[in-house]
Amino acid sequence: MKAAVYYENGGPEVLKYEEVPDPQLHPKGVIIRVEAIAIEGGDTLSRWRGQLATRPHIVGYQAAGEIIEVGTEVHHLHVGQKVATLNSIGSHASLRAVPARNCWVVPEGYDLKKAAAIPVTFGTAHDCLFEFGRLQKGETVLIQAGASGVGVAAIQLAKRAGAGMILATASSDARLERLKPLGLDHGINYAEKDVVKEVMRLTDNKGANVIVDSVGGPTLQGSINSLAYRGRVSMVGAAGREPMVVDVGSMMGGNRTLSGVFLGAEIGTDRVHDNIQQLIEDAAKGELEVVIDKVFALSDAAAAHAYIESRAAVGRVVMVP
Numbered sequence: 068m069k070a071a072v073y074y075e076n077g078g079p080e081v082l083k084y085e086e087v088p089d090p091q092l093h094p095k096g097v098i099i100r101v102e103a104i105a106i107e108g109g110d111t112l113s114r115w116r117g118q119l120a121t122r123p124h125i126v127g128y129q130a131a132g133e134i135i136e137v138g139t140e141v142h143h144l145h146v147g148q149k150v151a152t153l154n155s156i157g158s159h160a161s162l163r164a165v166p167a168r169n170c171w172v173v174p175e176g177y178d179l180k181k182a183a184a185i186p187v188t189f190g191t192a193h194d195c196l197f198e199f200g201r202l203q204k205g206e207t208v209l210i211q212a213g214a215s216g217v218g219v220a221a222i223q224l225a226k227r228a229g230a231g232m233i234l235a236t237a238s239s240d241a242r243l244e245r246l247k248p249l250g251l252d253h254g255i256n257y258a259e260k261d262v263v264k265e266v267m268r269l270t271d272n273k274g275a276n277v278i279v280d281s282v283g284g285p286t287l288q289g290s291i292n293s294l295a296y297r298g299r300v301s302m303v304g305a306a307g308r309e310p311m312v313v314d315v316g317s318m319m320g321g322n323r324t325l326s327g328v329f330l331g332a333e334i335g336t337d338r339v340h341d342n343i344q345q346l347i348e349d350a351a352k353g354e355l356e357v358v359i360d361k362v363f364a365l366s367d368a369a370a371a372h373a374y375i376e377s378r379a380a381v382g383r384v385v386m387v388p
């Protein structure tokens with residue numbers, strides 16, 4: 068099969084498009100012919116500094132396609148079905164072996180490019196807001212990196228749940244503008260404005276009740292400082308690529324909560340599995356929008372990763388084999 072692989076960590080240029088051996092079918096798994104690969108923020112981080120499972124290594128969490136082989140112990144899936152899949156590696160390829168548990172059936176006719184992008188982004192955003200953030204109707208939400216894959220999902224899910232005011236940060240006004248149709252009330256361009264001061268100004272000094280922070284580094288302290296009394300931060304990523312150093316003492320006075328969120332730790336539970344299936348069905352019905360910024364060929368994986376790192380993309384960048 069063809070795949071985008073790398074032999075060492077580094078910038079987008081380490082990705083090479085090569086012929087590699089086909090994946091092996093596991094009795095509890097399936098093999099799909101990949102039709103769409105959604106590049107996750109985590110894929111770019113893995114390429115930069117993650118462990119290589121093999122050499123060459125095939126990176127990537129999310130891909131969707133058609134099942135072409137089914138393991139002997141799998142009884143609920145069949146050849147010909149279209150599924151969205153998630154695994155720790157292996158999305159950047161024309162064929163993919165995945166555990167059957169990490170497959171979600173895509174409703175007939177729904178665009179596989181969009182379906183590919185749902186499990187991690189919407190599944191994670193949902194857990195950040197509800198399972199760990201305990202968002203209530205009417206509460207104020209702040210989404211750091213609102214134009215990211217997780218951010219675009221979080222804005223829509225917060226809106227749908229009846230959040231009071233939805234705030235988001237991004238590195239430019241143009242990026243924030245694209246989030247307004249999704250439910251954003253006020254954008255904060257952090258390249259020009261102090262985020263904490265802006266959150267306090269927009270909330271009459273009350274702060275945000277729930278904050279989704281996938282940036283980390285110094286941004287995380289800004290999130291804590293932007294919290295309302297009894298506010299909750301869901302810390303879910305390190306897109307900023309800087310060490311996380313926070314003043315834990317700043318949590319106490321306002322009875323604040325900082326929760327780490329890792330979807331992978333609960334992906335095997337019925338709760339998360341069923342939630343992702345529901346999110347895919349909601350998106351297929353048009354209730355949620357999967358924002359696809361640009362589509363590349365898998366053979367141009369290096370260019371696709373470079374485009375994401377240029378910070379131009381809003382939502383997801385997708386590749387097709």
Ligand SMILES: NC(=O)c1ccc[n+]([C@@H]2O[C@H](COP(=O)([O-])OP(=O)(O)OC[C@H]3O[C@@H](n4cnc5c(N)ncnc54)[C@H](OP(=O)(O)O)[C@@H]3O)[C@@H](O)[C@H]2O)c1
Pocket residue numbers: 106107108109110112187188191212213214215216217218236237238239242281282303304305306307308328329330331375376378380382
């Ligand atoms: N724990 C989990 O279960 C889980 C699940 C999903 C994702 N994640 C993590 O969450 C983070 C975001 O994932 P994603 O897929 O939403 O990312 P993404 O779509 O690639 O977007 C990342 C965004 O972060 C912002 N950013 C801030 N500083 C940056 C920097 N130094 N370099 C690049 N971007 C920077 C950029 O927006 P602006 O330019 O507007 O600032 C960028 O659009 C990643 O660290 C990922 O690993 C974790």
